[in-house]
Amino acid sequence: MTKFSANLGFLWQDRPLPDAIRAAKAAGFDAVECHWPYAVPAEDTLAALSETGLTMLGLNTSRGNTENGENGLSALPGRQADARAAIEMAISYARTIGAKAVHIMAGFASGPEAHRTFVENLVFAASAAPDLTLLIEPLNPHDAPGYFLQTTTQAIEIIENCKCPNIKLMFDCYHVARTEGDVITRLQTLHPTIGHIQFAGVPSRGRPDEGEINYLAVFDAISKLGWSAPLGAEYKPANDTDASLGWMQTLV
Template identity: 35%
Template sequence: MPKFAANLSFLFKEYPFLERFAEAKYAGFDAVEVLFPYDEPASEITKRLSDLNLKMVLINVPPPNYTGGERGFAAVPGLEDRFKRDFKRALRYANFLGTEHLHIMAGKAKGLVALKTYIRNLKWAAQEAPNMSLTIEPICDEAMPGYFLDSYDQAELVLENVAELNLGLQFDTYHAQMITGDAMATWERYAHWVRHIQIASPPDRHEPCKGLFDFQTFFDRLDESGYRGWVSAEYNPKRRTEEGLDWFRKTVTQCAE
């Protein structure tokens, strides 16, 4: 059975941020992720993780001037120094939390110069943080117009050129379906690169229920493939978060039987 985590930037938003950790635990999750947790002192988050026996599995780079700003700088020519400063700050924060993965955001850019910048920055980051698992994620145009990393072929090209063992792929069923039209086939093609998974139903990014993508079959294939990483619920609940967790309860119950 997959190990499920709750993305607290999407789920339990009915509650103040620091209360979401307890709500996730009460709902049955053993781990959480937060896109940009930097508005809170790392010590406050660490205390909640410790008190509730929760694992922080992923946060994003860059911090903390993200609000209202760009979605990363890793592929943006001329902003290499900004990227490195942001990465070092995020790495310190992630290490304090005991975070498993750091997702490095590429930002808005295009062209060969951006690609070369991206590869150089990722290689630097992987060598700067040899004990941290780093991820990159293709993001669809519907969610983030102009984002540099918008295809899986491009992601594979980048991973092959960076060639660092601690850099892998972050696979999101929503983005995969929107980008390729066949998220299951995309998983099969690129699974060997994947370090972390996020789930949401396309095209509306709601609860992972049957529709364009068969999640139960996907979970079965994860087990068959030997995937041992986390599967994080990163979707926009249709109603209150708790009302939309049937998919989670049914999956856990079915696998426990």
């Protein structure tokens, strides 16, 4: 049976992170993941994980200065010190709470120098955290115009340039569908390089049983690849999270 992870960046946003973890357990999720947990002491997050028996699959590096519109730092030329500080903070938090992965956010940038900067910072992260999986995620240009990493092809080139076995692709079915389409074929092709899979309805990014993507077929294809880790439910509920969870019974 397909396992699911609740992405607490979008689900139960109305609750403090420890309470959101408890809500995910009550709803029947197999794991949790989050975006930026840093406002909550890691010890409080760990306590909620220990209480529920859930694992935090991953978290993101800091977006940077959000008031200036930043959305990640690791591909920004000239911001290496800030990027590496964000990487070290994410690694420390992940280790404290027993998280398995860190998503290294690239940020808004373009060009060869941004590519070199991203690769250098990823290699730094891989050396600093050989015990963790480091994820890079293409974001579609509709939701994140100007984001450095936009396609799975670009991501694979970066992973190959890094030559670090713990750097993997975050395959978000929503972003891939919006940018590239043919989600199942891309999953099958890229399977060896994937470190985590996420999903949401297309094009709304709402619940996965609404929209263009047949997630029954997608989840079946993922299962046939031998994938057994929880899939990340990273969608935006239209209203109350608990009221949006009917798909957990129908898409299995």
